[in-house]
Amino acid sequence: MTAPRPTLALLDGYSLAYRAFFALPEDLRTTTGQVTNAAYGFTSMVIKLLDEHPPEALAAVFDKGRPAERTELLPEYKANRKKSPDEFKSQLPLIDEVLEAMGIPRVDLEGQEADDLIASYAETAKADGWDVLVVTGDRDLFQLVDEGDGEHGAVRVLYTRRGISDTIVMDTAAVEDKYGVPPTSYPMLAALRGDPSDNIPGVPGVGDKTASKLLAAHGTLEGIYDNIEQIRGKKVPAMLLEHRDAVMASRIVTTVNRQLPLPRPVEDFRRGEIDAPAVQRLFATLEFRSLWDRLNETVLGAQAEEAAGGFDNEPHRGDTGEIAAWLGKVPGGQPVAVVPTTAGSLPAVEAVAIALAASGADPITARTEVLGEDDRVAVQRLLSGTDDHPLWVHDGKKLHHFARAAGFDEPTEPMIDTEVWAYVLQPSARTYALDKLALEYLSKHLATEEEVQRAGEESGQLGMFETEQDTAWRARAFEAQALFELAEVLDAEVTQRGQADLIRRIELPLIAGLADLERAGITVDGRVLAELGADLEDKVADARSRALVAVEGDERDLEDFQDLGFLDSPKKLQSLLFEHLGLKKTKKIKTGWSTDAAELRKIVEEHPVIQAILDYREYSKLKGTYIDPLLAMVGADRTRRVHAEFNQTVAVTGRLSSQNPNLQNIPIRTELGRQIRRAFVPGEGYDTLVVADYSQIELRVMAHLSGDEGLLDAFGSGEDIHAATAAKVFGVDVADVDNTQRSKIKGMTYGLAYGLSSFGLAQQLSIGRDEAQELMDAYFERFPGVRSYLYGGVEEARRSGYTETLTGRRRYLPDLMSENRQRRAMAERMALNAPIQGTAADIMKIAMNDVRAAMATADWAGDPAPQLLLQVHDELVCEATTADHDQLRDLLVDTMSGVIELAVPLEVDWASGPSWAEAEKH
């Protein structure tokens, strides 16, 4: 096998730019009014090329005049081309700038068209052993396509069929398949068939099909005319003869010149690195945001990985006994990085393999099934910490599930968890995958499984790693090595930032607690769900038929809506309500007018279909989002434990999140929705669910952080907080506060912590904007510390670049400096809210750690012992036997209220009962 040839890609500059110009709308322009559609489309095609067919060399070729011979031979050649519009010409300098920034040479030759120069480059390059890829929207260049042979490279055409993204690579087979002739015959085909875009006349009555047949039968134009008497029919031969001169001239015009002198050698076109900052600046000016993202994720990402070295260790596949031997060689006190591999999902997790890395040794991976007795002892000692090796992990929760599945005891607390560490360092990142972290913090490329496989094959060193599965484990060993090298770097960064305490006191101990929650799950009664589901099915059907009646009763032409598609489609609903029925539009959204419940309620009087839609939405949401998926997990005839995942590294503020299913958004606000909570019950052996929640925790945090004396006083009074606040705002006695006053103040107090505006407050309370503003003014006058805290905090964040919670958890908000008013305002609201929501999250996390510890050491009367099941931001849900009920309740209330000393008391409410719905305070 010979080495693959390098590829030279040649961009047909005008052809591509022109194609983009007509394919994309002219309203694609910068805020200054410069039209950018051609430059945008051209750049998009270049990025696509670099991503999908990365060439070793690349140049963009342009016309510079037109050879006189062509016009002489065929005066009408390209005569129908309109002078290019100003909107197009003004973009040519932009395209030049793009080429320069991306390091793509631009070539042209005086008095020559790009076609001929491309052909000449292709001819020379293939003779020099290059493969050539011509990128164009011009079919004429199909004539260059060439298979290549031992000496010469191949020539292919990347042709943009339609628009800018529909491309196809044409090789010899593709050309022959499409036109029935070899590529070299294409000019003859074009001469016969004609080409309206170049104003080549062609022979009337001869299209692609006939031209192809004629050439297939007779080989050349000369062949056709020599045998003209053999051609069937009257019209075709007559027309051929009549247009003989034009056909012959067209062939010459269509045939490209492959012999032009080359202005620069091909070697000049070899790709270098893209100057990323220069491209970023240019794209920012041109407002090519999405293109920058695309370039970054594909080409620049690959460029960075290319530049990065890899991990050069030689992993071992551990056979029986080798894990024990490997661990035996790691000196005491030295940390060991552990990467578990599991399969399946809770509760049926399987332990597949374990990978280890440590200082001074090559990493090792072993399948759990080959672990011998010695290995198991060694791994058990490692996981439990008795062998004096600090554990370094990535996603420690997974290690807990692995240990349980493999039959090991519960792992000890890891010393470092790189995923959690990275989350604390950059909470807004989308993922914390090891490869991404390795590139960012170590400038090393972590090979994918495919790359490991390929490297093994190429070096012929597969050896013990012959199978695909072996490749996977080899990749795991590299991950362990990456983790090992990352841990120290991340830990130093965390310490340097002063976040070691946050991480050791809060995040690290939480890992085991979350693993417990996930393993425990919560018992769901499918019979209750099935009953509710049947009921909801009737209600959904009823709402549907009411909607049908409502639109049928309308006089207008509603044929399109008789299928009720609008019930599940906001887009169709907009069309029905605002176009056909002409109802009042209330709130703008990106794609038109909002149809969300709050807006629909404002126009519910205008048409009977609105109420039906609101009902349909409510019922189908409950059934489709909660009942049906849970039923699918549980079964309609039994109870079963459902195991959600609790994510520790998702929410930017420091909260947890829950998924598969999300058990943090089970309905409670409406009576019907609340019924779903009847299906959440104590598990086998347990009698009751015990729920404890923080009362108004975010408000208390705000009072503490702001230190506002009025608010502290209101909390200290022991009165109802909203009534007490209202009394101060309205200057009346607490006893004289009426319900309207209380609810207005309640709405505002909660809204404040979200960055509520007077406009938003007016919306929410259905009051005038003036009244809302007066309310806010009165509030801030009475509680000046709240205002200075909220807005002072935003300014501090603008200076430092981040917000901070009570424990030092940060959130970075670069948009606080944005030039864009909307983005900046959004960032300001985030900055306002993040310390409050985040501090509340910190408090709850500490509570979870403390509760878990207290529950573990408590002396329980009942059996089984109570366990924690859920965390819902300010609430913990446990299950217990009757015997343990009171003790657990007291433990929860005492522990939760005692986690931290704030300037206001942390109040904890509790409730319990035979289901989550029936958990009431006794």
Added chain:
DNA sequence: GATTCCACGTA
């Protein structure tokens, strides 16, 4: 099949 938008459930 993957991604985006809208809507909506919770704190």
Added chain:
DNA sequence: CGTACGTGGAATCG
């Protein structure tokens, strides 16, 4: 023109 999430359906993209 109020923060933080996850999920489901439709529409859209490639």
